[in-house]
Amino acid sequence: MEYFSRVSPGKKQESLRVKMGSFENKMGQAGDSQQEAFRQRCRSAGLRITPQREAIFQALTGSVEHPTVDTVYQEVRRLMPHISFDTVNRTLNTLCEIGAAFVVPGTDNVRRFDGNLSDHQHFRCIKCKRIVDFHHGPFDNVPVPDVLAGRFIVMRKTVCLEGFCDQCTTNPMDNVTQTTSGNR
Amino acid sequence: MEYFSRVSPGKKQESLRVKMGSFENKMGQAGDSQQEAFRQRCRSAGLRITPQREAIFQALTGSVEHPTVDTVYQEVRRLMPHISFDTVNRTLNTLCEIGAAFVVPGTDNVRRFDGNLSDHQHFRCIKCKRIVDFHHGPFDNVPVPDVLAGRFIVMRKTVCLEGFCDQCTTNPMDNVTQTTSGNR
DNA sequence: TTCATTTTTAGTAATTATTCCTATATAGTA
DNA sequence: TACTATATAGGAATAATTACTAAAAATGAA
Numbered sequence: 012m013e014y015f016s017r018v019s020p021g022k023k024q025e026s027l028r029v030k031m032g033s034f035e036n037k038m039g040q041a042g043d044s045q046q047e048a049f050r051q052r053c054r055s056a057g058l059r060i061t062p063q064r065e066a067i068f069q070a071l072t073g074s075v076e077h078p079t080v081d082t083v084y085q086e087v088r089r090l091m092p093h094i095s096f097d098t099v100n101r102t103l104n105t106l107c108e109i110g111a112a113f114v115v116p117g118t119d120n121v122r123r124f125d126g127n128l129s130d131h132q133h134f135r136c137i138k139c140k141r142i143v144d145f146h147h148g149p150f151d152n153v154p155v156p157d158v159l160a161g162r163f164i165v166m167r168k169t170v171c172l173e174g175f176c177d178q179c180t181t182n183p184m185d186n187v188t189q190t191t192s193g194n195r
Numbered sequence: 196m197e198y199f200s201r202v203s204p205g206k207k208q209e210s211l212r213v214k215m216g217s218f219e220n221k222m223g224q225a226g227d228s229q230q231e232a233f234r235q236r237c238r239s240a241g242l243r244i245t246p247q248r249e250a251i252f253q254a255l256t257g258s259v260e261h262p263t264v265d266t267v268y269q270e271v272r273r274l275m276p277h278i279s280f281d282t283v284n285r286t287l288n289t290l291c292e293i294g295a296a297f298v299v300p301g302t303d304n305v306r307r308f309d310g311n312l313s314d315h316q317h318f319r320c321i322k323c324k325r326i327v328d329f330h331h332g333p334f335d336n337v338p339v340p341d342v343l344a345g346r347f348i349v350m351r352k353t354v355c356l357e358g359f360c361d362q363c364t365t366n367p368m369d370n371v372t373q374t375t376s377g378n379r
Numbered sequence: 380t381t382c383a384t385t386t387t388t389a390g391t392a393a394t395t396a397t398t399c400c401t402a403t404a405t406a407g408t409a
Numbered sequence: 410t411a412c413t414a415t416a417t418a419g420g421a422a423t424a425a426t427t428a429c430t431a432a433a434a435a436t437g438a439a
Contacts, residue, residue, distance in 0.1 A: 061405080061406070064416090094417085094418080095418045097418080098416080101398085101416090116301050118301075122304070134347055153354060156329070159318060163320075163358050164364055165318075166357055166359070167356070168357075169356075170337060172347070172349050172351070172353075173351040173352075174347050177347060180347075243387065243434085247388070248387090279388070280389095281388080284426065288426095304425075
């Protein structure tokens with residue numbers, strides 16, 4: 012079933028509300044509670060729940076690739092041919108503002124987004140740039156050095172690992188650049 | 196003493212080599228070994244040692260602010276009025292390629308650079324965006340979970356702290372957005 | 380010291396990623 | 410059903426970064 016977003020100005024179309032129902036049916040059981048939690052988060056933030064927002068959230072949380080705006084845009088366009096790039100970009104920013112998504116810290120010139128809202132860490136492959144989520148309990152609460160705890164208010168502690176993923180270990184030294192500071 | 200870079204095409208000027216001497220004299224004792232190490236690193240990488248490169252490296256390592264390209268450009272222009280933005284940007288990229296500088300991982304749309312080559316970590320202020328270097332020995336070698344060590348080749352482990360710096364703790368909740376993933 | 384060669388740079392243009400604008404559509408409430 | 414405030418589509422603009430190329434310069438050999 013074709014899933015429409017808004018159409019060109021001046022052309023009234025049947026409401027998307029009915030089609031939103033169809034869209035929800037496509038999500039299956041496992042996604043329901045996540046999508047419902049998303050709607051609750053929108054309501055709490057005073058935001059309207061639009062089919063575009065639901066589709067963008069769904070595309071992001073259904074991806075393990077930490078996609079760029081353009082990747083999410085291509086994915087959502089398959090269901091919503093008239094969606095605009097700005098809607099996807101603006102909505103991803105909105106999701107980040109309400110805590111329903113996050114920009115992944117990195118050194119690329121293009122932003123990547125994370126739809127995984129549970130505690131986790133990232134492993135970044137230096138070669139293929141893949142970002143893999145993992146969760147290591149002790150990384151949730153690395154102890155803050157006393158000298159900093161007395162000087163700053165530490166709200167978050169992040170551990171990130173970098174190296175070569177299992178797919179790239181056959182050629183680990185190809186195409187490598189050192190581009191991040193910190194431990195070496 | 197005015198410090199010239201290259202001048203407009205078609206206008207021969209006296210060599211910069213003499214003025215490079217003057218530039219070096221400005222640096223003082225503490226910077227000499229660092230600048231010399233930089234020259235060694237250039238030679239090892241097969242790169243020419245140009246006054247532009249020395250000035251850009253000097254501006255970066257003399258800054259604790261993790262500056263953007265434009266900030267380094269403004270700083271270097273004070274000594275080299277004819278330097279081009281592309282030279283600064285290209286040279287910062289070159290410094291990163293040879294390990295004489297690093298792009299700081301982050302979520303901003305503008306890149307920031309780090310000239311601190313020693314082991315250290317970053318504290319990022321959520322409010323004022325300041326990045327503060329610190330070194331906490333145990334963060335140099337956080338243990339990698341066995342399940343990852345068996346699956347990936349971990350080349351680097353980074354710990355980053357985020358929160359409010361001492362200057363911003365009087366108004367910690369102003370202007371805050373959640374934009375990074377990971378531990379919360 | 381001079382000359383030749385390769386690399387680098389200045390000035391400018393182009394590309395890419397992101398944001399802005401506004402008329403219209405729509406979600407949500409009364 | 411109607412109204413209002415918010416969101417969107419289509420298009421334009423901005424900002425950050427990269428590319429191009431003629432000329433300058435760093436470097437090494439003679």
